[in-house]
Amino acid sequence: MNEPVTLITGCRKGIGRFLAEHYVAQGHLVFGCSRKPSDFQAPNYRHFCLDVANESEVRPLFSAIRKHTGRLDHLINNAGIASMNHALLTPMTTVRAIFETNVAGTFLFCREAAKIMKTASFGRIVNFISVASPLNLEGEAVYAASKSAVQTLTQILAREFAPFGITVNAVGPNPVLTDLIGGVPNEKINQILQRQAIVRMGSAEDVLNVINFFLKQESSMITSQSLFLGGIC
């Protein structure tokens, strides 16, 4: 089996679904997961229903990948949840849920993926961060904090996994029309866009372009990097 093996989290809809369809079309063997079943079907696509932060649900997915393919080339940690709310109106259940999915889920997938990637001394991991962190967006304190944590995870895991030939990078999309920002008022979106060097909404293709760069064989010297779309630093 020579085709690349790619695992994408949160790929029932939105950017994750777009990425799954793209890499399937490129001939990758794609493993996808989400909490709910997906209606996407292809001969080279396998879908698992699970909570990314639940270790007892996640481990069997990696067991299946190891048994069926013996390797994993790419992990794209797309799964994430957000909540737009003033800090004084944010319940602790929301805080815990966001950190569980965005931080614990990302860590768990990185850890288990690296165990398989290490065997081949090759792996590419791409995590999802957000412009909400560098922009310090009001109303997104918990979400932005969780993505800052993912950025730090990315930087430290890049160092820990480098001896195994595994790179770890992060892409930080600007606002892209998905369910994730469905609850954000248009006025707020426009304010964010005005703080970008390139004043437009992002697209799934923009995100794909960055991920393709990180996944390339030639990107073996690119690790620990965070790339924000739209000209934000």
Place this chain on the structure above:
Amino acid sequence: MKQKIKQIVLDCCTERNEIAELKIDVALEESAPLFGVDGVLDSIDLVSLIIAIEQAIEDELGIIVTLADARAASRENTPFKTIGTLVDYATLRVQQQEQVHE
């Protein structure tokens, strides 16, 4: 169960020795030092060995187990000090995992 896990650990150590400069003294069996004061493994060696053992337990016993432990890096209290402490720890984790599924 402990005997099976001991054999898995010994096999993984032997396999690791084939490509490593500093050898684990497998002949000492349970008293062979692994990690810590007298150990021959550095932290990267330890990570590789633990992953190999996790995967071998899954392949041979059909049990998915995580051997990660908060005390892993402690030179004094690490469960990975010798082959014996590692076997005891892995056996405990496997038994805990079996109880979850009962």
